[in-house]
Amino acid sequence: MRENQQPLTEEPIEPVQPVSEQPEAPVLPAENDSDDLIQTADDTAEEPVEEEDIDPADVKIFGLRRVCFHATAFGVAGGYIVTGLIGIAGFTAPNANICAIICGALGYFIGSRLYKKQKAARDAAEHNPESAE
Numbered sequence: 001m002r003e004n005q006q007p008l009t010e011e012p013i014e015p016v017q018p019v020s021e022q023p024e025a026p027v028l029p030a031e032n033d034s035d036d037l038i039q040t041a042d043d044t045a046e047e048p049v050e051e052e053d054i055d056p057a058d059v060k061i062f063g064l065r066r067v068c069f070h071a072t073a074f075g076v077a078g079g080y081i082v083t084g085l086i087g088i089a090g091f092t093a094p095n096a097n098i099c100a101i102i103c104g105a106l107g108y109f110i111g112s113r114l115y116k117k118q119k120a121a122r123d124a125a126e127h128n129p130e131s132a133e
Contacts, residue, residue, distance in 0.1 A: 067118065068111035075107020076100045 061069040079100035087093035 067115045071107040071111025076104040079103030
């Protein structure tokens with residue numbers, strides 16, 4: 001057997017003694033705030049909190065309605081894709097950022113019109129429940 005294949009022999013390990021150079025800090029008694037915490041937790045548990053029912057279409061993302069935000073994001077992505085396709089076709093491509101901004105503005109315009117139509121349909125269905133069925 002070679003040297004690195006020899007079985008390991010256990011060497012006696014000396015116990016390590018902790019070195020206490022600094023005096024131990026006195027332990028302060030803990031205050032009993034647990035009773036106060038239990039009472040406040042019980043108070044909030046007794047009062048049922050009603051969650052506000054929010055229509056998913058009315059949720060705002062970066063200050064835009066959900067439909068407007070999605071249409072704007074789709075427009076920006078479409079602007080970058082259009083710029084790439086123009087470049088691939090061999091024509092001089094416009095600045096990608098300008099094209100993305102223009103397509104994003106178009107997407108916002110389309111999204112705002114869609115939101116207005118959806119809002120009008122929801123309001124009409126709310127006022128006339130028979131016609132919604």
